[in-house]
Amino acid sequence: MKRFDRRWPIVIWVLFLAFCIYVASRIQIGADLNTLLPRSPTPAQQLLTEQLRDGVVSRLILIGIEGGAPEVLASASKELARRLRTEPAFVMVNNGDEDSLSKDQAYLFDNRYILSSAVTSGHFTPENLRGSLENTLQMLGSPAGAMLKRIVPRDPTGELLHILEGFAGQTQPPKQEGVWMSRDGKRALLILQTAAAGYDIDAQQLDVALIYAHFAENARNQGFPDLKIQLSGPGVFSVESREHIKEVAFNFSIITALLVSTLLLLVYRSPQVLALSLLPVLSGALAGITAVSLGYGVFFGVTLGFGITLIGEAVDYSIYYFTHLSSEKPPNKALENIWPTLRLGVLTTICGFSPMFLADFPGLAQLGLFSAVGLVIAVLVTRWVLPILVPVNFSPRTPTRLAAIIMALIRQAPKLRPVVLIAVVAAALSIATHRDPVWSDNLSSLFPLPEAQQQLDQSLRHDLGAPDVRYLVVVSSDDREKAIELSEEVGSQLDSLISKQALAGYESPARFLPSQNTQRARLAAIPDEKELRSSLQQALAGLPFRSDLFEPFIKEAAIARSQPLLTLSSMKGTNLGLQAESLLAHYDNRWKAMLPLRGVTDAPAIQQVLPRLGSSIILLDLKQEGDSLYQSYVREAVLMSVFGALAIALLLLATLRSVRRVAAVFLPLAAAVIIATAILLASGQKLLIFHLVGMLLAVAVGSNYSLFFDRESNANEHEADSRRTMVSLLVANISTTIGFGMLSLSGVPVLTAIGETVAIGAFLSLLFSAVLMGHRIK
Amino acid sequence: MTRTLAARLFFWTWILPTALTVTSAFASDQEQNGTAWTLAKLMQDLAQVKKARATFVEHKHLSMLTKPLLFSGTLEYTAPSRLEKNTLLPKPESLILNQDKLVVKSGNGEERRTLSLQEYPALWAFVESIRSTLAGDIGTLERFYHVTLNGHPEQWQLELQPSDPKIQSMVSEILIKGSFAEITTIEIREAGGDYSVMRISRDDS
Secondary structure (H helix, E strand, O other): OHHHHHHHHHHHHHHHHHHHHHHHOOOEEEOHHHHOOOOOOOHHHHHHHHHHHHOOHHHEEEEEEEOOOHHHHHHHHHHHHHHHHOOOOEEEEEOOOHHHHHHHHHHHHHOHHHHOOOOOOOOOOHHHHHHHHHHHHHHHHOOHHHHHOOOOOOOOOOHHHHHHHOOOOOOOOOEEOOEEEOOOOOEEEEEEEEOOOOOOHHHHHHHHHHHHHHHHHHHHHHOOOOOEEEEEOHHHHHHHHHHHHHHHHHHHHHHHHHHHHHHHHHHHOOHHHHHHHHHHHHHHHHHHHHHHHHHHOEEEHHHHHHHHHHHHHHHHHHHHHHHHOOOOOOHHHOOOOOHHHHHHHHHHHHHHHHHHHOOOOHHHHHHHHHHHHHHHHHHHHHHHHHHHHOOOOOOOOOOHHHHHHHHHHHHHHHHHHHHHHHHHHHHHHHHHOOOOOOEOOOHHHHOOOOHHHHHHHHHHHHHHOOOOOOEEEEEEEOOHHHHHHHHHHHHHHHHHHHHOOOOOEEOOHHHHOOOHHHHHHHHHOOOOHHHHHHHHHHHHOOOOEOOOOOHHHHHHHHHHHOOOOOOHHHHOOOHHHHHHHHHEEEEOOEEEEEEEEEOOOOHHHHHHHHHHHOOOEEEEEHHHHHHHHHHHHHHHHHHHHHHHHHHHHHHHHHHHOOHHHHHHHHHHHHHHHHHHHHHHHHOOOOEOHHHHHHHHHHHHHHHHHHHHHHHHHHOOOOHHHHHHHHHHHHHHHHHHHHHHHHHOOOOOHHHHHHHHHHHHHHHHHHHHHHHHHHHHOO | OHHHHHHHHHHHHHHOOOOOOOOOOOHHHHHHOHHHOOHHHHHHHHHHOOEEEEEEEEEEEOOOEOOOEEEEEEEEEEOOOEEEEEEEEOOOEEEEEEOOEEEEEEOOOOEEEEEEHHHOHHHHHHHHHHHHHHHOOHHHHHHHEEEEEEEEOOEEEEEEEEOOHHHHOOEEEEEEEEEOOEEEEEEEEEOOOOEEEEEEEEOOO
16 A cells, blocks of 8 residues: 555556547647637638638649750640649649630630620610721731731620730730740749648648659659759648648757757766656656647647757756755655745746737647646656656766856856846847837748748749739628629729729629629620621721621621520639639638739728728738738737736745845846847847747746745755755756757747747856856855 | 720730831941941941931731721830830820830820730730841840841841741731831731731931
């Protein structure tokens, strides 16, 4: 019975680990994009996040093929497009070749009387026909006539050209060898649209793999081994950043674990100590994953990367334990003396993180939950499980020489106080006078994209002449037909704004698929054959057209009169059909029609006109909404940090019961945060939310150091104990700096931001604790 | 709407037939070097011209019409890349080409459209047949056309055959005739027998 009493923590621990492993093994790794989506957005933000998740934009993949002469690139582009068109995963594959456009041209021409907004009731009167014919004559006089004269006998009123007019301002990529190619002829270009939504990273990953596979096979078959393919687009980014973060998290966890292990081996010279030291870390990480998994269902890539940092931090507890372990005390008494301080340190850390759980920002909340649970479990395992596992009479070698050096250094440290004072003042001044904005102000800074990938995307977009869509009119309705009708109303308003030069153009689902009412009205505007023939006869008087030239027009207009109305299925197989479908989305039982605007120069004018059409019409400024979304994140994060700092202060005040001691504990941390911020800004960076998270973490970790200094200067300790504490602090600090320092080299912006902040902050915290509090150490 | 449509198409009017007279101080030099006269030399001479003004008259013959169409107006060139065509009859209209931008203006000077040549490869080819000739830019000319030179300095003829089969299917040949560094006639032969002739005379006023 007594034996069981002593061992019960082990039983609980093992059961707990088994449970964690069971949960963690079923975990889903989520998309990083999801991390960024707020839980309670405004309607405009809701639209923005829908667009980011599975809108048209999110389904786009841009492809560049490089590494050959233009003829080679063109032939590779054609063959790749041909192959990809056979894959149902891609709803649109466009490389600018004739094949990809011929169906669209046929659709537009064959249905010109339904699609042309010029077809109204008076369009075919003798007077109006006369006007159309005069325009056609003018056109024939221009060299454009060379291109267009073939269709004049069938379309003398210029309906096709009127329809195409709607595309004006829509940039077409340059062509060489019959396909889209950059102007310098070094890169063939393709645009793909995936069937899967952008947020569906697993599907996007399959799509990306499919493209690479077809490209490789194609390069082999055609004998172009030197060609290279580059992919870009939101889905591709999500796939690559997930892979990258996974890879980084894995590789850097291993490197960090090796480095920390080496450190522990150097200090304690015992493989046994090393193995036992890692138990709290591993338990903490597993518990963290389990908590996130249970709390959120998915585990974000970013959080996974964050797991590394836990290695650097949670191993501190083992270090404290083993440094205080000696043959003079039983293993379970080793921590007794420092336990109150250690417990306070853990509580401080949790206070620092707790506001993050409440954030409207799942990414931050996950980080908070992960860290807090991980640290609590790590400290519990250190306190109750480790002592049982340590063999009786086990006593690790105390690094006495190291201890002597450390104590000597700490006694000298207070001499640096003037230096610290000057550094803090200088840092504060440099922050106050910092010219550029301190905070990064756009949403894209949240996306963990490495520089090289951003540049590739920009250069592909530049080559394609495809600027980012910034303004979008969104129309919503319960009914699809109604949404199209509203789009038509918005379209006619936009047309008049175009003539006032408020914008250059727009796309609309109604352009390729007018509402049923509009279609019926246009067809009804075509007179019967007899009437049309006589009107044409009158209109032609005095014009130099040959008399029988327009027989094809009369015949085709008569056929059009009785043609069936267009539906989405009439557009099957055309790029236009896909475009119409992608501009008409169905969310939560509401139909939403999207009208992307081009070349907007006067947004307020547009904003002024639209509300008159009804409340279901919103002009969405993607950039502004995105930035304000981001700024609300920043505000929230700053607020959370302030609450976190307040919570820590209250906790310390309640425990230490002395304002002077609390101030002394805070002082080194404040100095460290100020200087770390100044260093980051001086290095030319703008601060991200993740820097702020890093600061919180640095304060949480650093408070452990200053709390120990506080304890040593206020408790009556043996000098040996004091030494042990100081050694453990230094080793713990080095391991933390290694862990976070490695993270700053990861190349993933989010992780780099957190890594560099904590590495600098934690190191300075210990240094300043020694400088500002070391004088009272015995 | 039809007006903008017409404007959009009418830039073509200007692209092919534009040509200019020239006040060249170098005409006399050419006579001295007559023996070594080549395409390169013609281009070099054309490149010396920095500014020119001219009037034009254009006839266009189309098989679907019962009589030819007639246009007239003025042309203006400033080296190396600005070209302006003002049609006065039958309807006033201006087209201004500057570098890779084409601005279409209606009779009353109101700007109706700005086009980027990069977006219209066929249009770009047409523009360069004239502009590159005026600028003496043989490199650009040969990018779009097979170029042949016949005649002598006093009466020469450039034959431009589009190298792109797509443009070939619309325009089979462009003939630019001239004397020294001056262009006098531009003939465009379209596929299917339609053709147009533009005569250009120097305007020293």
